[in-house]
Amino acid sequence: MNTADQYLKAVFLVQQIEDGPASTGALADRLGVSPASANEMVGKLAEKDLLVHEKYKGATLTDAGEERARDALATYCVLERFLANVLDVEDYRGEAGQLEAVIDETVADRLDMIIDREPDCPDCFDAEADACSHLVEQLGEVGAGD
Amino acid sequence: MSVASRVDSDGQLARLLQIGIVLEEVVEARAYEHYQRLPDDERDVRIEELLQEAREESADHRERLEAIVDRLDEDEDAAVDIAPLVREQYARTGPEDFDGILYDQLNGEETAYKFYDDLIEAIERSETSFSIDRESLLSTLRDIRETEAEGVEAVAELMESRT
Numbered sequence: 001m002n003t004a005d006q007y008l009k010a011v012f013l014v015q016q017i018e019d020g021p022a023s024t025g026a027l028a029d030r031l032g033v034s035p036a037s038a039n040e041m042v043g044k045l046a047e048k049d050l051l052v053h054e055k056y057k058g059a060t061l062t063d064a065g066e067e068r069a070r071d072a073l074a075t076y077c078v079l080e081r082f083l084a085n086v087l088d089v090e091d092y093r094g095e096a097g098q099l100e101a102v103i104d105e106t107v108a109d110r111l112d113m114i115i116d117r118e119p120d121c122p123d124c125f126d127a128e129a130d131a132c133s134h135l136v137e138q139l140g141e142v143g144a145g146d
Numbered sequence: 147m148s149v150a151s152r153v154d155s156d157g158q159l160a161r162l163l164q165i166g167i168v169l170e171e172v173v174e175a176r177a178y179e180h181y182q183r184l185p186d187d188e189r190d191v192r193i194e195e196l197l198q199e200a201r202e203e204s205a206d207h208r209e210r211l212e213a214i215v216d217r218l219d220e221d222e223d224a225a226v227d228i229a230p231l232v233r234e235q236y237a238r239t240g241p242e243d244f245d246g247i248l249y250d251q252l253n254g255e256e257t258a259y260k261f262y263d264d265l266i267e268a269i270e271r272s273e274t275s276f277s278i279d280r281e282s283l284l285s286t287l288r289d290i291r292e293t294e295a296e297g298v299e300a301v302a303e304l305m306e307s308r309t
Contacts, residue, residue, distance in 0.1 A: 104264055
């Protein structure tokens with residue numbers, strides 16, 4: 001997944017958590033980058049009309065940006081489910097976060113052939129828990145936001 | 147979380163190689179299913195050879211990747227038996243004719259090529275010292291990527307010969 005898609009996914013999730021625009025600080029925290037890097041990328045995505053950036057408020061995805069963010073989230077969801085259900089990785093969130101930059105959407109689609117995703121993906125994704133809610137439920141975990 | 151596309155540790159490398167092993171297993175298992183379920187009137191020596199070669203090539207790649215994971219200083223067991231999962235999904239979504247089988251095979255080879263290409267780039271970009279020799283690792287992965295490219299070409303040629 002390329003850097004732009006990782007940012008769009010992060011904006012999408014932070015918007016849900018904050019119930020409003022995603023602040024640059026929250027994006028930087030989520031992505032593990034400096035606020036200056038986050039700010040620069042937000043500017044580039046705004047130039048491409050994938051989000052609208054309001055000073056002192058934050059970033060809000062446009063329809064085109066949201067579409068890409070949802071695709072990226074679905075790819076991420078495949079990766080989490082694959083790590084948790086096929087490879088039995090306990091820290092599937094942490095590892096999915098580390099690996100997502102190297103895993104392309106086409107590769108995720110192929111991995112999707114051996115996992116059972118729910119039809120509501122990626123709406124099933126719980127931004128607070130940073131995981132698919134079905135997966136959290138299946139593993140009997142308590143979400144990060146609970 | 148890392149937005150940078152690079153491999154930063156033995157553990158991360160082992161996990162990515164494990165994903166490669168699974169991709170190879172998917173190709174291997176689906177080629178077997180294709181072969182078993184090919185309708186009699188669609189049987190053709192060329193596709194039978196192609197599927198047989200695809201299975202052998204994927205098995206060879208899988209073994210080479212498993213050998214690398216075994217050499218890494220990780221506790222992970224490289225082998226993952228996913229054949230039952232592939233069979234289960236295949237029964238629901240498997241292609242039913244010659245062209246569908248070729249398309250699926252092409253998709254598998256192209257995906258594997260893309261995976262190795264991204265992995266090689268991510269290793270080249272990394273400054274991490276792995277517990278195995280970097281040049282030998284890259285050489286193996288480049289070699290595997292090359293045979294995936296040849297596999298794509300072989301399927302594409304067969305597809306073209308039918309149009």
